[in-house]
Amino acid sequence: MSELGIALRFLRGRRLAGLLTALSVALAVALIVASVVLARGVRTAFVEGTTDYNLVVGAKGSATQLVMSVVFRLDTPLPNIRVSSYEGLREDRRIEVAVPVALGDAYRGFRYVATTSAYFAPAPWRRTTLAVTAGRWFRDDPPGQPSHEAVLGAEAARRTGLRLGDRFYEGEEMAAHPLTVVGILGPGRGADDRAIFISLASYWDMNEIARATSDKPLTAVLVRPRRMSDLPGLHRQLNLADDTQAAFPSVVLLTIFNLLDVAEDVMALVLALVAIVSGLGLAVSMYRATWERRREIATLRALGAGRPAILRIVVLECGLLATAGAVTGVVGGEALAYAGARVLAGRLGVVADPLALGWPPLAVLVATMLVGTLAGLLPALTAHRLDVAEHLAPVS
Amino acid sequence: MRGLAVARARVALVVVALAVATGLAAAAHAQERPRLTFAQLSDSLRANFDVTREMKSYSGREVEIQGFIVPAGPPDLSFFLLSRVSALGNYCCEAPVGQDETVYVFAPRGARIAYDPLRVYRVRGTFEAGKHVDASYGVSMFRIRDAKVEEAVGARIFKVGESPRP
Numbered sequence: 001m002s003e004l005g006i007a008l009r010f011l012r013g014r015r016l017a018g019l020l021t022a023l024s025v026a027l028a029v030a031l032i033v034a035s036v037v038l039a040r041g042v043r044t045a046f047v048e049g050t051t052d053y054n055l056v057v058g059a060k061g062s063a064t065q066l067v068m069s070v071v072f073r074l075d076t077p078l079p080n081i082r083v084s085s086y087e088g089l090r091e092d093r094r095i096e097v098a099v100p101v102a103l104g105d106a107y108r109g110f111r112y113v114a115t116t117s118a119y120f121a122p123a124p125w126r127r128t129t130l131a132v133t134a135g136r137w138f139r140d141d142p143p144g145q146p147s148h149e150a151v152l153g154a155e156a157a158r159r160t161g162l163r164l165g166d167r168f169y170e171g172e173e174m175a176a177h178p179l180t181v182v183g184i185l186g187p188g189r190g191a192d193d194r195a196i197f198i199s200l201a202s203y204w205d206m207n208e209i210a211r212a213t214s215d216k217p218l219t220a221v222l223v224r225p226r227r228m229s230d231l232p233g234l235h236r237q238l239n240l241a242d243d244t245q246a247a248f249p250s251v252v253l254l255t256i257f258n259l260l261d262v263a264e265d266v267m268a269l270v271l272a273l274v275a276i277v278s279g280l281g282l283a284v285s286m287y288r289a290t291w292e293r294r295r296e297i298a299t300l301r302a303l304g305a306g307r308p309a310i311l312r313i314v315v316l317e318c319g320l321l322a323t324a325g326a327v328t329g330v331v332g333g334e335a336l337a338y339a340g341a342r343v344l345a346g347r348l349g350v351v352a353d354p355l356a357l358g359w360p361p362l363a364v365l366v367a368t369m370l371v372g373t374l375a376g377l378l379p380a381l382t383a384h385r386l387d388v389a390e391h392l393a394p395v396s
Numbered sequence: 397m398r399g400l401a402v403a404r405a406r407v408a409l410v411v412v413a414l415a416v417a418t419g420l421a422a423a424a425h426a427q428e429r430p431r432l433t434f435a436q437l438s439d440s441l442r443a444n445f446d447v448t449r450e451m452k453s454y455s456g457r458e459v460e461i462q463g464f465i466v467p468a469g470p471p472d473l474s475f476f477l478l479s480r481v482s483a484l485g486n487y488c489c490e491a492p493v494g495q496d497e498t499v500y501v502f503a504p505r506g507a508r509i510a511y512d513p514l515r516v517y518r519v520r521g522t523f524e525a526g527k528h529v530d531a532s533y534g535v536s537m538f539r540i541r542d543a544k545v546e547e548a549v550g551a552r553i554f555k556v557g558e559s560p561r562p
Contacts, residue, residue, distance in 0.1 A: 005416075043544075044520065046470050046471070047470065047472055050470065050471055054468050054469075071418070096534075124531045125531065125532045125533070125534070225534070226532045226534055226535070227535050227536070228468050228469075228477055228498070228500065228533050228534055228536070229477065229498040229500075229536065229537070231466065231468045231498075232477065232479050232481060232498065233464055248466070248467055248468060249471070250467035250468070250469065250470060250471040250476075251467050251513065253471040254467055254471055254511040255474075257471070257511075258510070258512075
Protein backbone atom coordinates (compact mmCIF):
# COMPACT_ATOMS: atom_id res chain seq x y z
CA MET A 1 0.00 0.00 0.00
CA SER A 2 1.26 3.46 -0.86
CA GLU A 3 2.07 6.09 1.79
CA LEU A 4 -0.93 8.13 0.60
CA GLY A 5 -3.15 5.06 0.99
CA ILE A 6 -1.91 4.49 4.54
CA ALA A 7 -2.44 8.18 5.41
CA LEU A 8 -6.01 8.00 4.05
CA ARG A 9 -6.64 4.79 6.02
CA PHE A 10 -5.34 6.50 9.17
CA LEU A 11 -7.81 9.34 8.52
CA ARG A 12 -10.71 6.93 8.00
CA GLY A 13 -9.77 5.27 11.28
CA ARG A 14 -10.64 8.43 13.23
CA ARG A 15 -13.33 9.87 11.02
CA LEU A 16 -15.14 12.01 13.60
CA ALA A 17 -11.98 13.52 15.12
CA GLY A 18 -10.64 14.20 11.61
CA LEU A 19 -13.88 15.84 10.52
CA LEU A 20 -13.96 18.10 13.59
CA THR A 21 -10.29 19.07 13.09
CA ALA A 22 -10.88 19.89 9.40
CA LEU A 23 -14.00 21.84 10.37
CA SER A 24 -12.07 23.99 12.85
CA VAL A 25 -9.48 24.74 10.13
CA ALA A 26 -12.30 25.48 7.65
CA LEU A 27 -13.97 27.93 10.05
CA ALA A 28 -10.70 29.78 10.65
CA VAL A 29 -9.96 29.93 6.91
CA ALA A 30 -13.52 31.08 6.12
CA LEU A 31 -13.22 33.87 8.67
CA ILE A 32 -9.89 35.02 7.22
CA VAL A 33 -11.06 34.83 3.58
CA ALA A 34 -14.37 36.60 4.23
CA SER A 35 -12.70 39.40 6.23
CA VAL A 36 -9.90 40.01 3.73
CA VAL A 37 -12.15 39.79 0.65
CA LEU A 38 -14.84 42.08 2.09
CA ALA A 39 -12.30 44.68 3.29
CA ARG A 40 -10.69 44.73 -0.17
CA GLY A 41 -14.12 44.78 -1.82
CA VAL A 42 -15.22 47.89 0.05
CA ARG A 43 -11.96 49.69 -0.77
CA THR A 44 -12.04 48.65 -4.44
CA ALA A 45 -15.66 49.75 -4.76
CA PHE A 46 -14.82 53.22 -3.43
CA VAL A 47 -11.88 53.50 -5.87
CA GLU A 48 -13.91 52.29 -8.86
CA GLY A 49 -17.07 54.13 -7.90
CA THR A 50 -15.53 57.56 -7.39
CA THR A 51 -16.25 60.43 -9.74
CA ASP A 52 -14.12 61.44 -12.73
CA TYR A 53 -14.53 65.08 -11.72
CA ASN A 54 -11.61 66.53 -9.79
CA LEU A 55 -13.37 68.94 -7.46
CA VAL A 56 -16.71 68.89 -5.69
CA VAL A 57 -17.88 72.39 -4.82
CA GLY A 58 -20.55 72.77 -2.15
CA ALA A 59 -21.55 74.70 0.93
CA LYS A 60 -19.16 75.26 3.83
CA GLY A 61 -18.98 72.30 6.18
CA SER A 62 -17.48 68.83 6.22
CA ALA A 63 -15.60 67.89 3.04
CA THR A 64 -16.21 64.23 3.85
CA GLN A 65 -19.96 64.82 4.15
CA LEU A 66 -19.94 66.75 0.85
CA VAL A 67 -18.15 64.00 -1.09
CA MET A 68 -19.96 61.12 0.61
CA SER A 69 -23.37 62.65 -0.11
CA VAL A 70 -22.76 63.95 -3.64
CA VAL A 71 -20.48 61.24 -5.07
CA PHE A 72 -21.53 58.13 -3.13
CA ARG A 73 -24.94 59.27 -1.74
CA LEU A 74 -24.00 57.75 1.62
CA ASP A 75 -24.56 60.79 3.80
CA THR A 76 -27.05 63.62 4.21
CA PRO A 77 -26.25 66.56 1.95
CA LEU A 78 -24.76 69.81 3.23
CA PRO A 79 -26.92 72.97 3.07
CA ASN A 80 -27.51 74.39 -0.39
CA ILE A 81 -25.41 76.74 -2.46
CA ARG A 82 -26.97 79.08 -5.02
CA VAL A 83 -27.22 78.52 -8.75
CA SER A 84 -25.28 81.80 -9.18
CA SER A 85 -22.23 80.02 -7.71
CA TYR A 86 -22.58 77.42 -10.48
CA GLU A 87 -22.95 80.12 -13.12
CA GLY A 88 -19.74 81.74 -11.87
CA LEU A 89 -17.88 78.44 -12.23
CA ARG A 90 -19.38 77.83 -15.69
CA GLU A 91 -18.00 81.17 -16.86
CA ASP A 92 -14.52 80.53 -15.37
CA ARG A 93 -12.02 80.09 -18.23
CA ARG A 94 -10.00 77.59 -16.18
CA ILE A 95 -12.94 75.17 -16.02
CA GLU A 96 -13.74 72.74 -18.83
CA VAL A 97 -16.95 71.27 -17.37
CA ALA A 98 -19.07 72.31 -14.39
CA VAL A 99 -22.06 70.10 -13.65
CA PRO A 100 -24.74 71.23 -11.21
CA VAL A 101 -26.19 68.62 -8.85
CA ALA A 102 -29.10 68.95 -6.46
CA LEU A 103 -29.95 66.11 -4.11
CA GLY A 104 -33.58 65.76 -3.18
CA ASP A 105 -35.72 63.36 -1.22
CA ALA A 106 -36.08 59.76 -2.20
CA TYR A 107 -38.59 57.33 -3.65
CA ARG A 108 -38.53 54.06 -1.69
CA GLY A 109 -35.00 54.83 -0.52
CA PHE A 110 -33.64 55.78 -3.97
CA ARG A 111 -32.54 59.39 -3.96
CA TYR A 112 -33.65 62.01 -6.49
CA VAL A 113 -30.57 63.50 -8.18
CA ALA A 114 -31.35 66.61 -10.19
CA THR A 115 -28.79 67.59 -12.80
CA THR A 116 -28.35 68.45 -16.48
CA SER A 117 -27.47 66.29 -19.49
CA ALA A 118 -23.80 67.31 -18.94
CA TYR A 119 -23.73 64.76 -16.09
CA PHE A 120 -24.06 61.94 -18.63
CA ALA A 121 -22.08 63.44 -21.53
CA PRO A 122 -19.20 61.27 -22.80
CA ALA A 123 -15.66 62.68 -22.56
CA PRO A 124 -12.18 61.21 -23.19
CA TRP A 125 -11.36 61.42 -19.47
CA ARG A 126 -14.44 59.54 -18.29
CA ARG A 127 -13.74 55.93 -17.34
CA THR A 128 -17.33 54.82 -17.88
CA THR A 129 -20.24 56.62 -19.44
CA LEU A 130 -23.80 55.89 -18.39
CA ALA A 131 -26.13 54.87 -21.21
CA VAL A 132 -29.90 54.61 -21.46
CA THR A 133 -30.85 51.01 -22.24
CA ALA A 134 -34.59 51.68 -22.41
CA GLY A 135 -36.44 54.87 -23.28
CA ARG A 136 -34.61 58.20 -23.52
CA TRP A 137 -32.92 60.91 -21.43
CA PHE A 138 -35.03 63.46 -19.54
CA ARG A 139 -35.35 66.89 -21.17
CA ASP A 140 -33.04 69.72 -20.03
CA ASP A 141 -36.10 71.86 -19.49
CA PRO A 142 -35.69 75.54 -18.62
CA PRO A 143 -36.62 76.82 -15.14
CA GLY A 144 -40.36 77.32 -14.81
CA GLN A 145 -41.19 74.71 -17.45
CA PRO A 146 -40.62 71.41 -15.68
CA SER A 147 -41.33 68.20 -17.55
CA HIS A 148 -41.19 66.03 -14.40
CA GLU A 149 -39.41 63.30 -16.35
CA ALA A 150 -37.24 60.76 -14.56
CA VAL A 151 -34.43 58.44 -15.67
CA LEU A 152 -33.86 55.53 -13.30
CA GLY A 153 -30.54 53.95 -12.39
CA ALA A 154 -30.41 50.20 -13.09
CA GLU A 155 -30.67 49.14 -9.45
CA ALA A 156 -33.37 51.72 -8.68
CA ALA A 157 -35.47 50.43 -11.61
CA ARG A 158 -35.00 46.81 -10.60
CA ARG A 159 -35.80 47.32 -6.94
CA THR A 160 -38.74 49.71 -7.35
CA GLY A 161 -40.27 47.76 -10.24
CA LEU A 162 -40.98 51.01 -12.10
CA ARG A 163 -41.23 50.79 -15.89
CA LEU A 164 -41.27 53.25 -18.79
CA GLY A 165 -44.35 55.46 -18.64
CA ASP A 166 -45.06 54.79 -14.95
CA ARG A 167 -45.95 57.85 -12.88
CA PHE A 168 -44.81 57.89 -9.27
CA TYR A 169 -44.40 60.04 -6.18
CA GLU A 170 -43.81 59.50 -2.48
CA GLY A 171 -45.58 61.50 0.20
CA GLU A 172 -48.89 63.33 -0.06
CA GLU A 173 -47.29 66.70 -0.67
CA MET A 174 -45.64 65.31 -3.81
CA ALA A 175 -48.93 64.10 -5.28
CA ALA A 176 -49.19 67.36 -7.20
CA HIS A 177 -45.78 66.75 -8.82
CA PRO A 178 -45.69 63.11 -9.97
CA LEU A 179 -42.65 62.03 -11.99
CA THR A 180 -42.88 59.99 -15.19
CA VAL A 181 -40.30 57.34 -16.03
CA VAL A 182 -38.88 58.12 -19.49
CA GLY A 183 -35.63 56.16 -19.36
CA ILE A 184 -33.74 53.39 -17.56
CA LEU A 185 -29.97 53.32 -17.35
CA GLY A 186 -27.74 50.31 -17.91
CA PRO A 187 -25.65 49.19 -14.94
CA GLY A 188 -22.68 51.45 -14.28
CA ARG A 189 -21.32 52.45 -10.91
CA GLY A 190 -22.86 51.80 -7.52
CA ALA A 191 -24.10 55.26 -6.60
CA ASP A 192 -25.59 56.15 -9.99
CA ASP A 193 -27.24 52.74 -10.25
CA ARG A 194 -29.25 53.63 -7.16
CA ALA A 195 -30.31 57.14 -8.24
CA ILE A 196 -33.43 58.60 -9.83
CA PHE A 197 -32.28 61.38 -12.15
CA ILE A 198 -34.52 64.35 -12.88
CA SER A 199 -34.01 67.81 -14.40
CA LEU A 200 -33.18 70.81 -12.25
CA ALA A 201 -36.40 72.53 -13.35
CA SER A 202 -38.42 69.55 -12.10
CA TYR A 203 -36.50 69.56 -8.83
CA TRP A 204 -37.03 73.27 -8.26
CA ASP A 205 -40.74 72.93 -9.10
CA MET A 206 -41.14 70.16 -6.51
CA ASN A 207 -39.67 72.36 -3.75
CA GLU A 208 -41.79 75.11 -2.21
CA ILE A 209 -38.83 77.31 -1.21
CA ALA A 210 -37.08 76.89 -4.57
CA ARG A 211 -40.28 77.91 -6.39
CA ALA A 212 -40.28 81.21 -4.51
CA THR A 213 -36.63 82.21 -5.11
CA SER A 214 -34.93 83.48 -8.23
CA ASP A 215 -31.41 82.34 -7.23
CA LYS A 216 -32.30 78.65 -7.14
CA PRO A 217 -30.69 76.15 -4.73
CA LEU A 218 -28.14 73.48 -5.64
CA THR A 219 -26.33 70.92 -3.49
CA ALA A 220 -23.01 70.95 -5.33
CA VAL A 221 -21.14 71.51 -8.57
CA LEU A 222 -18.83 68.88 -10.05
CA VAL A 223 -15.79 70.53 -11.63
CA ARG A 224 -13.31 69.40 -14.25
CA PRO A 225 -10.56 71.96 -15.03
CA ARG A 226 -8.97 72.46 -18.45
CA ARG A 227 -5.57 71.98 -16.83
CA MET A 228 -4.91 69.99 -13.68
CA SER A 229 -2.28 72.54 -12.68
CA ASP A 230 -5.09 75.05 -12.14
CA LEU A 231 -6.64 72.82 -9.47
CA PRO A 232 -4.64 73.98 -6.42
CA GLY A 233 -5.46 77.62 -7.22
CA LEU A 234 -9.15 76.86 -7.86
CA HIS A 235 -9.34 74.77 -4.71
CA ARG A 236 -7.93 77.53 -2.58
CA GLN A 237 -10.01 80.28 -4.20
CA LEU A 238 -13.26 78.36 -3.62
CA ASN A 239 -12.31 77.55 -0.03
CA LEU A 240 -11.47 81.16 0.75
CA ALA A 241 -14.85 82.30 -0.63
CA ASP A 242 -17.56 83.10 1.92
CA ASP A 243 -20.18 80.66 0.73
CA THR A 244 -18.43 77.66 -0.85
CA GLN A 245 -15.89 74.97 -0.19
CA ALA A 246 -14.09 72.77 -2.69
CA ALA A 247 -13.13 69.20 -1.90
CA PHE A 248 -10.89 66.77 -3.75
CA PRO A 249 -12.84 63.46 -3.77
CA SER A 250 -9.55 61.54 -3.63
CA VAL A 251 -8.39 63.42 -0.52
CA VAL A 252 -11.58 62.39 1.29
CA LEU A 253 -11.22 58.76 0.17
CA LEU A 254 -7.52 58.60 1.07
CA THR A 255 -8.31 59.99 4.53
CA ILE A 256 -10.94 57.27 4.97
CA PHE A 257 -8.48 54.66 3.66
CA ASN A 258 -5.91 55.83 6.23
CA LEU A 259 -8.47 55.14 8.98
CA LEU A 260 -9.36 51.80 7.37
CA ASP A 261 -5.65 50.91 7.37
CA VAL A 262 -5.61 51.14 11.18
CA ALA A 263 -8.72 48.96 11.43
CA GLU A 264 -7.23 46.49 8.94
CA ASP A 265 -3.98 46.30 10.92
CA VAL A 266 -5.98 45.35 14.03
CA MET A 267 -8.01 42.88 11.98
CA ALA A 268 -4.80 41.36 10.57
CA LEU A 269 -3.51 40.84 14.11
CA VAL A 270 -6.74 39.12 15.16
CA LEU A 271 -6.71 36.96 12.00
CA ALA A 272 -3.06 36.03 12.61
CA LEU A 273 -4.02 34.86 16.11
CA VAL A 274 -6.92 32.87 14.64
CA ALA A 275 -4.49 31.24 12.19
CA ILE A 276 -2.00 30.41 14.99
CA VAL A 277 -4.73 28.93 17.23
CA SER A 278 -6.06 26.90 14.31
CA GLY A 279 -2.56 25.61 13.43
CA LEU A 280 -1.89 24.68 17.06
CA GLY A 281 -5.26 22.88 17.22
CA LEU A 282 -4.31 20.86 14.17
CA ALA A 283 -0.90 20.00 15.65
CA VAL A 284 -2.42 18.94 19.00
CA SER A 285 -5.06 16.82 17.24
CA MET A 286 -2.42 15.09 15.13
CA TYR A 287 -0.14 14.61 18.12
CA ARG A 288 -2.94 12.89 20.04
CA ALA A 289 -3.80 10.75 17.03
CA THR A 290 -0.16 9.72 16.59
CA TRP A 291 0.17 8.87 20.26
CA GLU A 292 -3.04 6.79 20.18
CA ARG A 293 -1.88 4.74 17.22
CA ARG A 294 1.69 4.14 18.36
CA ARG A 295 1.14 0.37 18.18
CA GLU A 296 0.10 0.57 14.51
CA ILE A 297 3.12 2.71 13.75
CA ALA A 298 5.41 0.28 15.60
CA THR A 299 3.84 -2.56 13.59
CA LEU A 300 4.46 -0.69 10.33
CA ARG A 301 8.07 -0.22 11.38
CA ALA A 302 8.37 -3.90 12.26
CA LEU A 303 6.98 -4.76 8.82
CA GLY A 304 9.78 -2.83 7.18
CA ALA A 305 8.60 0.78 6.92
CA GLY A 306 11.57 3.07 7.52
CA ARG A 307 11.57 6.08 9.83
CA PRO A 308 11.43 8.56 6.88
CA ALA A 309 8.36 6.73 5.50
CA ILE A 310 6.57 7.03 8.89
CA LEU A 311 7.47 10.73 8.99
CA ARG A 312 6.09 11.27 5.49
CA ILE A 313 2.84 9.38 6.27
CA VAL A 314 2.07 11.52 9.34
CA VAL A 315 2.96 14.78 7.55
CA LEU A 316 0.82 13.65 4.60
CA GLU A 317 -2.12 12.90 6.88
CA CYS A 318 -1.85 16.35 8.47
CA GLY A 319 -1.50 17.97 5.05
CA LEU A 320 -4.64 16.17 3.83
CA LEU A 321 -6.60 17.42 6.83
CA ALA A 322 -5.34 20.98 6.31
CA THR A 323 -6.14 20.83 2.58
CA ALA A 324 -9.67 19.59 3.22
CA GLY A 325 -10.18 22.36 5.79
CA ALA A 326 -8.58 25.00 3.53
CA VAL A 327 -10.67 24.14 0.46
CA THR A 328 -13.89 24.02 2.49
CA GLY A 329 -12.90 27.24 4.27
CA VAL A 330 -12.10 29.14 1.06
CA VAL A 331 -15.41 28.08 -0.52
CA GLY A 332 -17.27 28.92 2.71
CA GLY A 333 -15.39 32.21 3.08
CA GLU A 334 -16.21 33.26 -0.49
CA ALA A 335 -19.87 32.37 0.12
CA LEU A 336 -19.80 34.37 3.36
CA ALA A 337 -18.14 37.32 1.60
CA TYR A 338 -20.71 37.15 -1.20
CA ALA A 339 -23.59 37.17 1.30
CA GLY A 340 -21.94 39.99 3.27
CA ALA A 341 -21.38 41.98 0.07
CA ARG A 342 -25.07 41.63 -0.83
CA VAL A 343 -26.10 42.94 2.59
CA LEU A 344 -23.59 45.83 2.43
CA ALA A 345 -24.54 46.66 -1.16
CA GLY A 346 -28.18 46.82 -0.10
CA ARG A 347 -27.30 49.31 2.63
CA LEU A 348 -24.36 51.21 1.12
CA GLY A 349 -24.42 50.36 -2.60
CA VAL A 350 -20.63 50.36 -2.82
CA VAL A 351 -19.26 46.83 -2.54
CA ALA A 352 -17.23 45.37 -5.40
CA ASP A 353 -17.95 41.83 -6.57
CA PRO A 354 -16.09 39.68 -4.00
CA LEU A 355 -15.71 36.85 -6.50
CA ALA A 356 -13.72 39.14 -8.81
CA LEU A 357 -11.03 39.88 -6.23
CA GLY A 358 -8.54 37.25 -7.38
CA TRP A 359 -5.53 36.32 -5.35
CA PRO A 360 -6.30 36.66 -1.58
CA PRO A 361 -8.38 33.45 -1.28
CA LEU A 362 -5.76 31.58 -3.33
CA ALA A 363 -2.98 32.89 -1.07
CA VAL A 364 -4.94 31.84 2.06
CA LEU A 365 -5.49 28.39 0.51
CA VAL A 366 -1.79 27.85 -0.22
CA ALA A 367 -0.71 29.28 3.17
CA THR A 368 -3.14 27.02 5.04
CA MET A 369 -1.91 23.93 3.21
CA LEU A 370 1.66 24.93 4.00
CA VAL A 371 1.02 25.76 7.67
CA GLY A 372 -1.11 22.63 8.05
CA THR A 373 1.68 20.47 6.66
CA LEU A 374 4.22 22.16 8.94
CA ALA A 375 1.87 21.58 11.90
CA GLY A 376 2.25 17.87 11.19
CA LEU A 377 6.02 17.98 11.71
CA LEU A 378 5.94 17.70 15.52
CA PRO A 379 3.66 14.62 15.62
CA ALA A 380 5.59 13.24 12.63
CA LEU A 381 8.87 13.57 14.53
CA THR A 382 7.25 11.84 17.53
CA ALA A 383 6.25 8.97 15.27
CA HIS A 384 9.70 9.02 13.67
CA ARG A 385 11.40 8.52 17.07
CA LEU A 386 8.96 5.89 18.31
CA ASP A 387 10.70 2.91 19.96
CA VAL A 388 9.45 -0.18 18.11
CA ALA A 389 10.26 -2.78 20.76
CA GLU A 390 8.56 -0.85 23.55
CA HIS A 391 5.30 -0.36 21.67
CA LEU A 392 5.12 -3.85 20.23
CA ALA A 393 5.29 -5.37 23.69
CA PRO A 394 2.08 -7.18 24.72
CA VAL A 395 -0.34 -5.00 26.65
CA SER A 396 -0.66 -6.52 30.11
CA MET B 397 43.55 22.25 5.00
CA ARG B 398 45.68 25.34 4.37
CA GLY B 399 44.55 25.45 0.74
CA LEU B 400 40.91 25.39 1.87
CA ALA B 401 41.52 28.31 4.26
CA VAL B 402 43.19 30.35 1.52
CA ALA B 403 40.25 29.66 -0.83
CA ARG B 404 37.77 30.75 1.86
CA ALA B 405 39.76 33.94 2.49
CA ARG B 406 39.71 34.69 -1.26
CA VAL B 407 35.96 34.17 -1.46
CA ALA B 408 35.45 36.46 1.55
CA LEU B 409 37.66 39.09 -0.08
CA VAL B 410 35.69 38.93 -3.32
CA VAL B 411 32.37 39.25 -1.41
CA VAL B 412 33.63 42.30 0.51
CA ALA B 413 34.97 43.89 -2.68
CA LEU B 414 31.63 43.31 -4.44
CA ALA B 415 29.72 44.84 -1.52
CA VAL B 416 31.98 47.91 -1.49
CA ALA B 417 31.67 48.27 -5.27
CA THR B 418 27.88 47.98 -5.10
CA GLY B 419 27.73 50.59 -2.33
CA LEU B 420 29.97 52.97 -4.27
CA ALA B 421 27.91 52.46 -7.42
CA ALA B 422 24.69 53.18 -5.52
CA ALA B 423 26.19 56.30 -3.97
CA ALA B 424 27.46 57.47 -7.35
CA HIS B 425 24.01 56.80 -8.89
CA ALA B 426 22.35 58.82 -6.12
CA GLN B 427 24.75 61.70 -6.81
CA GLU B 428 23.97 61.50 -10.53
CA ARG B 429 20.23 61.95 -9.86
CA PRO B 430 19.73 65.72 -9.75
CA ARG B 431 17.25 67.32 -7.40
CA LEU B 432 15.02 69.94 -8.99
CA THR B 433 13.15 72.54 -6.97
CA PHE B 434 9.91 74.38 -7.65
CA ALA B 435 11.98 77.56 -7.81
CA GLN B 436 14.00 76.12 -10.71
CA LEU B 437 10.85 74.88 -12.46
CA SER B 438 9.21 78.29 -12.08
CA ASP B 439 12.30 80.13 -13.33
CA SER B 440 12.58 77.90 -16.39
CA LEU B 441 9.15 78.78 -17.82
CA ARG B 442 9.13 80.89 -20.96
CA ALA B 443 6.40 82.34 -23.19
CA ASN B 444 4.23 80.12 -25.41
CA PHE B 445 4.45 77.01 -23.25
CA ASP B 446 8.22 76.79 -23.57
CA VAL B 447 10.89 76.01 -21.01
CA THR B 448 14.61 76.79 -20.96
CA ARG B 449 17.11 74.58 -22.75
CA GLU B 450 18.75 73.80 -19.42
CA MET B 451 15.49 72.44 -18.00
CA LYS B 452 14.87 70.44 -21.17
CA SER B 453 18.29 68.84 -20.72
CA TYR B 454 16.87 66.98 -17.70
CA SER B 455 14.19 65.32 -19.88
CA GLY B 456 14.55 61.56 -19.98
CA ARG B 457 16.79 61.55 -16.90
CA GLU B 458 15.89 60.37 -13.45
CA VAL B 459 15.40 63.34 -11.13
CA GLU B 460 14.16 63.98 -7.60
CA ILE B 461 11.61 66.65 -6.66
CA GLN B 462 10.25 67.27 -3.18
CA GLY B 463 6.78 68.64 -2.56
CA PHE B 464 3.26 68.05 -1.28
CA ILE B 465 0.96 65.50 -2.87
CA VAL B 466 -2.28 66.96 -4.24
CA PRO B 467 -4.51 63.96 -5.06
CA ALA B 468 -6.17 65.52 -8.09
CA GLY B 469 -6.56 62.19 -9.88
CA PRO B 470 -7.84 58.78 -8.84
CA PRO B 471 -7.58 57.68 -5.20
CA ASP B 472 -5.06 54.94 -6.05
CA LEU B 473 -2.60 57.84 -6.67
CA SER B 474 -1.57 56.44 -10.04
CA PHE B 475 -1.69 60.13 -11.01
CA PHE B 476 -1.31 63.12 -8.72
CA LEU B 477 0.05 66.64 -8.66
CA LEU B 478 3.20 67.51 -6.78
CA SER B 479 2.91 71.02 -5.41
CA ARG B 480 4.90 73.56 -3.44
CA VAL B 481 1.84 74.07 -1.24
CA SER B 482 -0.26 71.45 0.56
CA ALA B 483 -3.81 70.80 -0.62
CA LEU B 484 -4.89 71.68 2.92
CA GLY B 485 -2.76 74.81 3.17
CA ASN B 486 -5.66 77.17 2.47
CA TYR B 487 -4.81 79.82 5.00
CA CYS B 488 -1.12 79.48 5.75
CA CYS B 489 0.85 80.65 2.75
CA GLU B 490 0.74 82.46 -0.55
CA ALA B 491 -1.62 81.10 -3.18
CA PRO B 492 -0.31 78.92 -6.00
CA VAL B 493 -0.51 80.72 -9.31
CA GLY B 494 -0.81 77.89 -11.81
CA GLN B 495 1.37 75.75 -14.00
CA ASP B 496 4.68 76.62 -12.34
CA GLU B 497 3.39 75.28 -9.03
CA THR B 498 2.76 71.73 -10.09
CA VAL B 499 4.43 68.66 -11.51
CA TYR B 500 2.25 65.91 -13.00
CA VAL B 501 3.30 62.63 -11.42
CA PHE B 502 2.47 59.22 -12.87
CA ALA B 503 3.09 56.32 -10.47
CA PRO B 504 2.76 52.62 -11.30
CA ARG B 505 -0.71 51.23 -10.51
CA GLY B 506 -0.71 49.23 -7.29
CA ALA B 507 2.18 51.18 -5.77
CA ARG B 508 1.31 51.73 -2.11
CA ILE B 509 1.66 55.40 -1.17
CA ALA B 510 0.71 56.43 2.37
CA TYR B 511 -0.91 59.83 1.81
CA ASP B 512 -0.65 62.57 4.39
CA PRO B 513 -1.68 66.03 3.19
CA LEU B 514 0.73 67.81 5.52
CA ARG B 515 3.90 65.85 4.75
CA VAL B 516 6.56 66.54 2.17
CA TYR B 517 7.31 63.66 -0.21
CA ARG B 518 10.41 62.83 -2.20
CA VAL B 519 9.39 61.83 -5.74
CA ARG B 520 11.92 60.18 -8.05
CA GLY B 521 11.34 59.17 -11.62
CA THR B 522 11.87 59.95 -15.27
CA PHE B 523 11.49 63.67 -15.85
CA GLU B 524 9.85 65.40 -18.83
CA ALA B 525 9.89 69.16 -19.43
CA GLY B 526 7.87 71.03 -22.07
CA LYS B 527 4.29 71.16 -23.22
CA HIS B 528 2.45 67.85 -23.41
CA VAL B 529 -1.27 67.13 -23.88
CA ASP B 530 -2.64 64.05 -22.14
CA ALA B 531 -6.12 62.72 -23.05
CA SER B 532 -7.01 62.20 -19.40
CA TYR B 533 -5.20 65.02 -17.63
CA GLY B 534 -4.85 67.79 -20.20
CA VAL B 535 -1.91 70.14 -20.76
CA SER B 536 1.15 69.96 -18.56
CA MET B 537 4.61 71.51 -18.50
CA PHE B 538 6.49 69.17 -16.13
CA ARG B 539 5.98 65.47 -15.62
CA ILE B 540 7.56 62.60 -13.70
CA ARG B 541 6.79 59.12 -14.96
CA ASP B 542 7.28 55.74 -13.30
CA ALA B 543 7.55 57.60 -10.03
CA LYS B 544 8.79 56.22 -6.73
CA VAL B 545 7.37 58.09 -3.78
CA GLU B 546 8.61 58.25 -0.21
CA GLU B 547 8.28 60.63 2.67
CA ALA B 548 11.05 63.24 2.83
CA VAL B 549 11.62 63.53 6.57
CA GLY B 550 12.81 66.99 7.62
CA ALA B 551 12.60 68.35 4.07
CA ARG B 552 11.77 71.93 3.24
CA ILE B 553 10.41 73.42 0.07
CA PHE B 554 12.59 76.05 -1.57
CA LYS B 555 11.11 79.27 -2.88
CA VAL B 556 12.36 81.41 -5.75
CA GLY B 557 15.88 82.61 -5.08
CA GLU B 558 16.68 79.82 -2.62
CA SER B 559 18.88 76.86 -3.34
CA PRO B 560 18.92 73.34 -1.85
CA ARG B 561 22.73 73.47 -1.53
CA PRO B 562 24.40 75.81 1.02
